[in-house]
Amino acid sequence: MNKVITISRQYGSGGREVGQKLAKHYGIPFYDNEIIANAAKESGFAEVAFERAEEKATNSFLYSLAMGMSAYGNMDMGFSTMSVDDRLFLAETKVTRRFAQEGPCVIVGRCADYVLKDLPNIVNIFVMADLPARIKRAIENYELPREKAETSIIKFDKRRSNYYNYHTGKKWGDVNNYHIAIRSDFLGVDHTVQTLISYLGL
Numbered sequence: 001m002n003k004v005i006t007i008s009r010q011y012g013s014g015g016r017e018v019g020q021k022l023a024k025h026y027g028i029p030f031y032d033n034e035i036i037a038n039a040a041k042e043s044g045f046a047e048v049a050f051e052r053a054e055e056k057a058t059n060s061f062l063y064s065l066a067m068g069m070s071a072y073g074n075m076d077m078g079f080s081t082m083s084v085d086d087r088l089f090l091a092e093t094k095v096t097r098r099f100a101q102e103g104p105c106v107i108v109g110r111c112a113d114y115v116l117k118d119l120p121n122i123v124n125i126f127v128m129a130d131l132p133a134r135i136k137r138a139i140e141n142y143e144l145p146r147e148k149a150e151t152s153i154i155k156f157d158k159r160r161s162n163y164y165n166y167h168t169g170k171k172w173g174d175v176n177n178y179h180i181a182i183r184s185d186f187l188g189v190d191h192t193v194q195t196l197i198s199y200l201g202l
Contacts, residue, residue: 001026003200004100004119006112008126008178011156012134014189015127016108021193023106032108035095043091050092053085054163089167113177114168123200126173126181133185
C-alpha cells in the first residue's frame with residue numbers, strides 16, 4: 001500500500017468509521033483529531049480554537065466577511081497579516097502535509113484532498129448517504145436527540161461545506177474533487193470498505 005487516502009464525508013454517513021477500517025486493513029496510520037492536537041502544539045493555539053474555527057462556518061458570506069474576505073490573498077504578505085482563522089488553517093495544513101509525506105495513511109477531513117492535491121499518491125474519497133440513513137445513524141451512534149437530529153445534521157454539513165469552500169475556493173461534495181464518491185447507506189459500512197479496497201486494487 002503506497003497511497004495516502006483522504007476521506008471527506010457527510011455528517012452521519014459513517015465516513016470516519018470507513019476511514020478507520022481502511023487504515024486497519026492496510027496497517028497504516030489514521031489521522032483525524034491528531035492533526036488538531038499536533039497543530040495546536042506546534043502553533044501555540046489552543047485545540048479549542050481550531051474547533052471553533054469550523055463551528056463558525058455556518059454562513060458562507062458572513063464567514064468570508066468575518067475572515068477578511070480572502071483566505072490566501074495575504075499569503076505573500078506573511079503569516080502575521082493573516083486572520084486568526086487563516087493561521088489556524090495554515091497550521092493544520094502543515095501538519096497534514098507532514099503526515100502525508102511520512103508515508104501511507106488515512107486522513108479524514110481537514111480539506112486534505114485540496115491541501116495534498118500536488119502529491120502524486122493521493123486517493124480522494126467522498127462518503128455520503130441519504131438523509132434518513134444519516135438521521136438513524138446520528139441517533140444510534142452519536143446520541144443526537146431524535147427531535148434535533150435532522151436539524152443538527154444539516155447544520156454540521158453546512159459548516160463543513162462553508163469551511164471547505166472558503167479555504168479551498170472549491171465546492172464541498174463536488175464529485176470532480178474526488179476520485180470516487182460512494183453511498184454508505186446503499187452498501188453498509190463494511191461493504192463500503194470492501195468496495196473501496198477493490199477500487200484501490202491493493
